[in-house]
Amino acid sequence: MTTRLFVSRDAAARAVGADKVAAALREEAGRRGIEIDIVRTGSRGLFWLEPMVEAETPDGRIAFGPVAARDVPGLLAGGLPIGTGHPLCLGRPEDIPFLKRQTRLTFARCGIVDPLSFADWRAHGGGRGLDRARSLGPAKTLEEVTRSGLRGRGGAGFPTGIKWQTVADASADRKYIVCNADEGDSGTFADRMLLEGDPFALIEGMAIAGFAVGAAKGFVYIRSEYPDAIRTFGHAVRLAEAGGLLGPGAGLDIEVRVGAGAYVCGEETALLESIEGRRGQVRAKPPLPAHRGLFGRPTVVNNLVSLATVPWILAEGAEAYADFGMGRSRGTMPIQLAGNIRHGGLFEAAFGVTLGELVDEIGGGTRSGRPVRAVQVGGPLGAYFPRALFDTPFDYEAFTTREGLIGHGGVVVFDDTVDMARQARFAMAFCAIESCGKCTPCRIGSTRGVETIDKIIRGERTAANLELVEDLCQTMKFGSLCALGGFTPYPVMSAIRHFPEDFVRPPVSAAAE
Amino acid sequence: MEIVRRHDGGEGPLLPILHDLQAAFGSVPEPAIRFLAEALNITRAEVHGVVSFYHDFRREPAGRHVLKLCRAEACQSVEGEAFARRVLDRFGLDWGSTTPDGRLTIEATYCLGLCASAPSAMLDGEPMARLNDESIDEIAREVSR
Structure with missing residues (x-):
């Protein structure tokens, strides 16, 4: 009997060797005369477990991961079904807490179906x-x-x-x-x-x-x-x-x-x-x-x-x-946990889950094992949040109230080695690189922003330059045509407001002596 | 010529044509700008404006291999900048430059969507993630082929 095995074809799975795992499975199964059919699915979005291999059993799928090509002979050593006692066995994927806590509506089929099978799509609703x-x-x-x-x-x-x-x-x-x-x-x-x-x-x-x-x-x-x-x-x-x-x-x-x-x-x-x-x-x-x-x-x-x-x-x-959600944010949001995080991936949940739950409980803290210091929510135009604001629920209005935004749902975690003045500088530099050039606050403001933050980093007239950055941010926020110039102040000002200690630096010449 | 004809009648065909040109020739060379302007009945300035606006379009072909290293926030959070510096040093390159033998070009990119497995990169269009110093050897092997 042919057993179906599922290996993701998602770029993030391929990036860590999913193709090699699929090839090794095919080769090893051929060597052992085991009949398998490898289905290349999308990813379940549990990226720390990729490449993940799922095997079809009479009781549903059983997952293994993260699987390296060199693990494959051991995986198939006992034939099929693969024993659930195998050290890489994760049990039923639906029971993995990261997946179990989710409400998958938009991503219900992702990681389960063959993305290029019309019949599979139909069969799954x-x-x-x-x-x-x-x-x-x-x-x-x-x-x-x-x-x-x-x-x-x-x-x-x-x-x-x-x-x-x-x-x-x-x-x-x-x-x-x-x-x-x-x-x-x-x-x-x-x-x-x-x-x-x-x-x-x-x-x-x-x-x-x-x-x-x-x-x-x-x-x-x-x-x-x-x-x-x-x-x-x-x-x-x-x-x-x-x-x-x-x-x-x-x-x-x-x-x-x-x-x-x-x-x-x-x-x-x-x-x-x-x-x-x-x-x-x-x-x-x-x-x-x-x-x-x-x-x-x-x-x-x-x-x-x-x-x-x-x-x-x-x-x-x-x-x-x-029926899902809170306040005026109805339904679910696919939240993406990224950066320095132990359990990174896609977490689709009803609005209302707090930032702290997402980062500490679901994400398991940092990958480096060091304390979480800052979290940027909503991409390069999103604000940096300190631990003190981890009670903020994922909700459009709640983030606005705290001078941030949920953006497209990206959450990037930083540990305590992060230098927030550098992050503020990057926000301005990114705006300068990507500005379309049409409006002045964004085109010129971002470049002046980089220069001024550089002065702060060198310890030059810190108070006056911080005031200048704040003033510049006001101009960008209210004078830019679109969100690029208009929202770059979010990461910059949140870094200054929540992590002021990173902006008070000794003058470079003094530090060098 | 053939490429332009392929997009004949399409709505707003300039970007698809430029992508195809670059795929065929490795860059968008100067003579192509005059040619496209005539073919699409727009000014040379308009074509030049588009080619120079987008980071993807090259005026000169890149090296035989192109490594794009992500420099965005998620990769920064796991010391991606220090990693990128080691990669650049290993090949004696700076951002956007090509090895003297024309083998490798290294470019910065801002996000490859592999942010839960940072640091990440793309070598000749193939994604790479959870990069570490062993990956630099792997890149070197791929590039020396």
Whole structure:
């Protein structure tokens, strides 16, 4: 009898040797005459356990990890099923606490199905959302999305249903659905995981969006730093066309666009400029993309996670989704635990889980074993949080109240060796590298910011220069056209406010003596 | 020519064309700018503006191997900068430079989405993560092939 073994094809699993493990399994099984079928899935998102191997048994899957190619002969030594007494045995993956504590709605299939099997997707509930949307009709579909409380998962948190309604109400010769998969924030990988692990979920979400607002063409803008995701998603689009989910009969065509290494193209209007073939420069709003977006037409621009969540909402109903969460943050958020963390990975949970629970309990503290000192939430434009704020619940408003943002859900952990003045400097330097150049506060402000923080690091006129940085941050925050210049003050000011001791330094000349 | 024709009739075809050009020639050479401007009926300044805006497009071909080392926050948190410095020193390179024999170019990148397994890199498009000093030997072996 052929036994199915599951090995991830996610880039983060391949990066630590998953291909070699799959090849070793094939070779060793061949040598021993064991019949196996290796299914390359997406990742479950438990990255400290990758490469993870799951074996099918009559009682479900049993996981082993992290498996190195040299472990494979030992793993198959006793034939199949592999004994649960093996030192790498993790038991049933669903019982691993990191996974057990999650509420997987958007990522329900990720790590389980073969991402390039249309049949597998169908068998695991794929397509039910689109079917229900079609039976409800466009107006009722829109209503479902609005009632679910879904908000933009790219970070802005704008209600998805209202955005869709605006596009639906606009009259034009054609409309577009644009998926923002330009996931440039450090500490985030949810878009990448979904593109590589359950691409049909996004395709279905876009099909529902197109149906609801009356758009026949969709673009998925994926950053060039994600070659695996581009490859897998492109393949999935062709399979979806063959399977009738996309194409002339389905009402929506999707084109994949590849970015070219510009962080600012994650900003929606810069992204539209880039698709149109121009420099990724931010447009002034209004007009909103929902009124005049891609090629001047009404356009839905949604984050990938928002779009990929829509099929679940339609399949299970708006109330079921809205039952999760807290306050005005309804549903779940795929939180990504990254950086210096013991158990790093994707943790999808209802809004409301606190930063402390995420970092200390779920993430298990630092990988280095040293105390956690700072946590940056929401990417390079997100604030640094000290331990004192670990009671902050994951919720759009709660983070805003504490002068931070949840962004795309990335959480990067730093231990006590971090130099927060250096981190503040990096935030300004990154803004300078990535600024599109259109507005002055961002273009010039970031460079002046680097220079001024350098003076602080050298111990020159600390108090006066800190005051100058604060003033500069005010200008950037209120004077920039988009979030790049507008939010760079978050990491800078939070570093200064919560870790002031790192900014008071002896003058360089004195220190050298 | 062939590449431009392939995108004929597409909506906003400039970026896909530039990607294809670079895949074929290793860079976007100067003569291509004039040619594209004529083919797409836009000004040379517009094409130049796009080519120079995006970090990905090269004016000169890179080395035979390209190593992209992540310098973003998640990699910084696990001493990625010190690691990157050791890699650069090992090959005698600085950011963006190429070995004299044209074998290797090392570039900075800001996030590869491998942030739970930092530090990370990409060698000729293949992801690498949880890097340590043994990985530098591995990179050296790959590059010497």
